[in-house]
Amino acid sequence: xxxxxxxxxxxxxxxxxxxxxxxxxxxxxxxxxxxxxxxxxxxxxxxxxxxxxxxxxxxxxxxxxxxxxxxxxxxxxxxxxxxxxxxxxxxxxxxxxxxxxxxxxxxxxxxxxxxxxxxxxxxx
Numbered sequence: 001x002x003x004x005x006x007x008x009x010x011x012x013x014x015x016x017x018x019x020x021x022x023x024x025x026x027x028x029x030x031x032x033x034x035x036x037x038x039x040x041x042x043x044x045x046x047x048x049x050x051x052x053x054x055x056x057x058x059x060x061x062x063x064x065x066x067x068x069x070x071x072x073x074x075x076x077x078x079x080x081x082x083x084x085x086x087x088x089x090x091x092x093x094x095x096x097x098x099x100x101x102x103x104x105x106x107x108x109x110x111x112x113x114x115x116x117x118x119x120x121x122x123x124x
Contacts, residue, residue, distance in 0.1 A: 012039075033045055050069055
């Protein structure tokens with residue numbers, strides 16, 4: 001992930017193996033990371049069982065919030081690709097029981113791979 005993308009708030013794809021090791025204590029025994037996207041310190045993790053939003057808090061980032069969303073709770077999602085003047089891609093995920101979607105800005109070329117990763121896990 002480039003420094004400029006971090007400053008602009010765009011998530012970039014990170015190595016799933018490294019993320020699997022980093023969050024292994026919160027993964028179920030039969031769960032593994034399929035894809036992961038990092039935004040400065042926070043992450044969106046797509047596993048074979050659920051979505052996990054990882055929110056590192058405070059100055060040191062030692063306090064971490066893990067927001068788990070089972071795929072059966074995802075009612076729909078939108079991946080918006082970048083345009084000519086709008087260079088960001090966006091991901092919006094609607095979860096049952098929530099009126100507003102969860103939103104994440106992505107690096108411009110990631111929209112197709114995020115959509116494929118979500119669809120692969122949700123529909124398999």
